[in-house]
Amino acid sequence: MELRHIRYFLAVAREGNFTRAAARIGIGQPPLSQQIRDLETEIGTALFHRVPHGAELTEAGAAFHDVVAQFPDLAERAIRAARRAGRGETGTIRVGFTASAAFSPSVPGVFRDFRRAFPAVEMTLEESNSAQLVTRLKEEQLDAVFLRQDAIADDGIRLHVISSGPMVVVLPAGHPAAKHDKVSLSQLRDDALILTPRDVGPTHYDKVVSACRNAGFEPQMGQIAPQLGSVINFVAAELGFSLVPKPMTQLQANGVVYREIDGEVPIAELSLAYRSNDISIALRNFVSRTLAAHRSFSEPDED
Amino acid sequence: MELRHIRYFLAVAREGNFTRAAARIGIGQPPLSQQIRDLETEIGTALFHRVPHGAELTEAGAAFHDVVAQFPDLAERAIRAARRAGRGETGTIRVGFTASAAFSPSVPGVFRDFRRAFPAVEMTLEESNSAQLVTRLKEEQLDAVFLRQDAIADDGIRLHVISSGPMVVVLPAGHPAAKHDKVSLSQLRDDALILTPRDVGPTHYDKVVSACRNAGFEPQMGQIAPQLGSVINFVAAELGFSLVPKPMTQLQANGVVYREIDGEVPIAELSLAYRSNDISIALRNFVSRTLAAHRSFSEPDED
DNA sequence: AAGTAACGGATATGGCGCAGTTCCATCGGT
């Protein structure tokens, strides 16, 4: 028995007449009659009761019909499912991001854009710190991560810098330097520097420490902030200052101000990282859309 | 796409290897490779990722597999359903019977036997009087009926007498004639005769009246009993006597005795009636089993 | 009532395309 037999059977059942069914199918009435006869021989019982004006289903035919009626739709569904999967329109991708990446204007835009383009792809999001994101990426617990890092020392991971921008100073509102639109880092040589632990975000840590050294002073390490939100809170508590990527200015708090840096400005990169092997089609779509989106608005360079 | 393609696809998916799959199917590896290639061309996306040691499903292949994996079982189920229906192993039959038919030893046995032989046939049972059963049979509300009638004047209905037996007298325990093992009907010439209305069971009615006339007296019509159970109750109330088929003796009541008839004994037939056109296979099976069962124990004639 | 036409299914025959066989080349892994 083939799907052809089922299609022919259903056509006759629907028309109640071999001749009309044959016309609808696009073959002649004699081969249709023969194909149904072959099917009845294979099954071993008549499916149609031939009458002068056509044919009616027998009880066996009705029982057969009850099961096979769904075949055409199922066959169509199987083909559509394969096609959609082949285009990456279905599947799952697990994306991680750091807190500061989330404040980037483009990252939420990428999520929104991708959901709209591929609503049937299940995209799960997970916020964590850079080090943990990289670990989970390597352990195949995540498929892609946005993080503020411009390199990952692992051949199995691809990393694209998708945007970059200046860092800014975040300091207490009552700080003398807060009166100025721009702040020279050297003005802060006597203040404590608040950072997240180096092991959770080494790239950011090292860039901030280098910026201070380039401004001529060794930073006095202040309170260690467990996460980014804590950095802002500690600054509000007048425990010191910090440097953050400019998009962080969205995170407003009482007693906190952001100021541009007068002098050499450290740059914060935003990157997309993913494993180089075993990329799903959905992930491939996600990466290419993300890179395309950032090519369109990351040129020319912002500063 | 045909079921052949699906069978081939599932075989490769299962084996992870075209050569082994071909061996399992019973064709060569090259035609299998070509058939899968044809399927992939029709769908428009690769279903397998060819690797040195065989083949793995792509995401499209996995999505396709999720839907088509059920096809072989569904195809088998359709064929089996058709075959069962063709053998009358499924379907519905609606059987009616009179109260006194139910007291026949064989009728419940027929129901039990048929249910065991064809558990998937839905058999519904309905008790009613003869006239109503015949009406419902003609109106296609019932498929077969057991009734105490030896003829039905309707060419569209087939009737088989499946058993017959003597009637017995039912009279009050205190009746003078109750002292004897056998009772001559003429002993009851002065007693009232209790019967169900003629229009609900004309055959029984006429046979009883004839029996009285053959015994030399015109019966005095007593209380009209709306149904058979009422007949026994009225006799218990000493309102008169009646004649019933012998199996009715199972219905015992205080103050009631059954006595065989001394002299010419009227006979009660039990018949199976059904329409002669449009017989379902399940009904055909039911009728043939009922007739076979009664041929085995209705010979020799009981009396 | 008889003859004729129309409708519908089934049988017979021939041809073309497809599925399967056989042989062999290529590639990757051991």
Added chain:
DNA sequence: ACCGATGGAACTGCGCCATATCCGTTACTT
């Protein structure tokens, strides 16, 4: 170098479809 696996090419046989025709039933006309 050898082995296992896939895929290409040539060939063959079978199955599906088209065409012609027959048979049975029903409806219509005379």
